Amino acid sequence: MSTELPPVAPEVLAGAVENLTARLRKKLDAAIAGCADGATRGPDGSVTLRFGEDAVVTLTPGPGGAVTTAEQATCTCLLAPRCLHRAAALGAAPLADADALAGAPAPDPEDTAAAPDPDAAGAGERPEAGPAQAGPAQAPDHDRAEPGPQDAPALTPAQRTAATALWHAAAEALAAGVVAGGAVVQAELLRAAHTARLAGLPRAEAAALRVVRGLRAAREQWTAHRLGDLTGAFRELLHAAGVLASGTADPALTAAARRTYTPGGSLQVHGLCREPVLSATGYGGVVTHVLAPDGSRYTVSDVRPGGLARARGAGRAPVALGGATLDHGGLSRGGLRIVGATVSPEGRLGAGRGVRATPLAGAPWTGEPAARLFARPAAEAVAELLADPEGSESALIGLDVAVAGVAGEHLLVRELRPDAPLLRLLPAHPHPELPHTENLRRIASHPGLRLRVLGRPDLDRAATLRPLAVGPAPGETYTLRLPEDWAGRADLGYDRLQGENFPPPGTPAPEAAPAAAGPDPLADSPLWRVRRLLESGVAGGRRAVAESARGTAPRTAYGLLRRAGLGAAADLATALAAEADRRPRDVFGRLADPSPDGYAWAWLAAATHLAAAERCLVAASWTPSPEAAALAAPV
16 A cells, blocks of 8 residues: 655745656656555655655655645655756645635634634535545524625725736636646646735635646546546636736635634534534545524534544544634534624634633434524425525525435425425435445335435436435335434434334335436426536547537527527637637747637536526526426427
């Protein structure tokens, strides 16, 4: 088994690649492949990689476990430090997280030694990560007082310069695609990302790091890689860089990435559920969702380096909040009275030295305040989330459902409301060492079962929910039977449902709802043609999109879009294909306009329109309508 390499700061890798000659840069990708297989770890924590007899690279991580300076990566060859061996070793190492490098755990006003921000440990890296990949923070509920809108300060010249450089690097990476997006292209993105961080644009930097990680995952063919995720990462990066480069001081893009805590006074909260956290950057832990009597939602998180082992064990770890004697399992079914609370804008509860907490009895899902979560129709709750993109990825909804059956990888359920659509349940995290998938499989074996579900809508799929916890449906006989100490709910990421938790044999089962999933407005819409065009550009680069502009295929494909009433999508896709194929040359055969900017703008326009259209279809899938059926009907 090869030794794991220490994470490397993006700017260190970018500097090493920049120092290479053009000839050595062409050899870099080949040098990176397999160079870590023979790595060995020394007693001082350093990692050694051997390249032949006279070239030995040593990576010596600092106190934080990462290589953060150029001096921590050395090579014994004569060309060092401008050698291929050193750059290859750094290129084979994982990218360190920016906030972790800065030693920047979430700055609670009274406790600067708090745990690292789980969002910084992999949020937004979809997941590749399923939604539980990075401990999501619940956005403040509408009942919580929110600060009024604030005017963002104008961008500084340094910020505009950094954003412009990041836009050009992102456009070059998009034009190259996965097939040509090797270490050199990635290094240019990393250098631009580092410049953005120094200029005070941490969100733009984070978007660039997501793209680089996605390119690496695609080129190395990781099983968790999804081309759709990388496409979304490119869209976010180009949007952020393009807006900032234009001089627009968008508060959502210029706000600090690290969260700050403000005094929250005295709070009383009751547990809802807990979920494991497993990020792509090696962090693991737990997030426990709690609810205040007024309906405001908060989270208590414990996320640190440790990966899967820590994610599995943290469910019973003590709650580090004001001397509370509960563990996370007890908090998810109990409650806390907190004095001197500190709260982040996302609703995370801080663990400062001035915080005091005492345990409270838990509140059942059937009583207030939790009952309010299950009182709203799912379609209404999802429509509200779609209207608020900032908080939609972390929000939870509750609903009572009946099990209908299985269709492929989906567990089909129907909400216990008149004329409710058929919904799809998917594991909140598919890792085989976590019990989400096994629990859903056991539930699927009982058609007609009534149960109460608390989960997170997957807004990238039609009518799909990723459940975090389940409980018995009130007033139903054919439902779950849970132990008394489980307080009426099972956390699907930690508790394992057994045979005794289901109705015993012979119990009369209600008639199950039809198991046919019916039309999928998102998958059946002709918009998949635009999605395929965008994803082919990400995978094969500009050349792959240009190929699609030739012959009769574009007219056939985009004619279907127009006949379905999706004329804007057809126009944008046509413009993208035409721009990709536009390569004007001078009389000597040289490219007259080698810049990829026009292509990147055309790609971003089509991607932005597609994302908005798909969100509309997702909203329609939760509430079937004639309009949704018309959009989904094959042409």
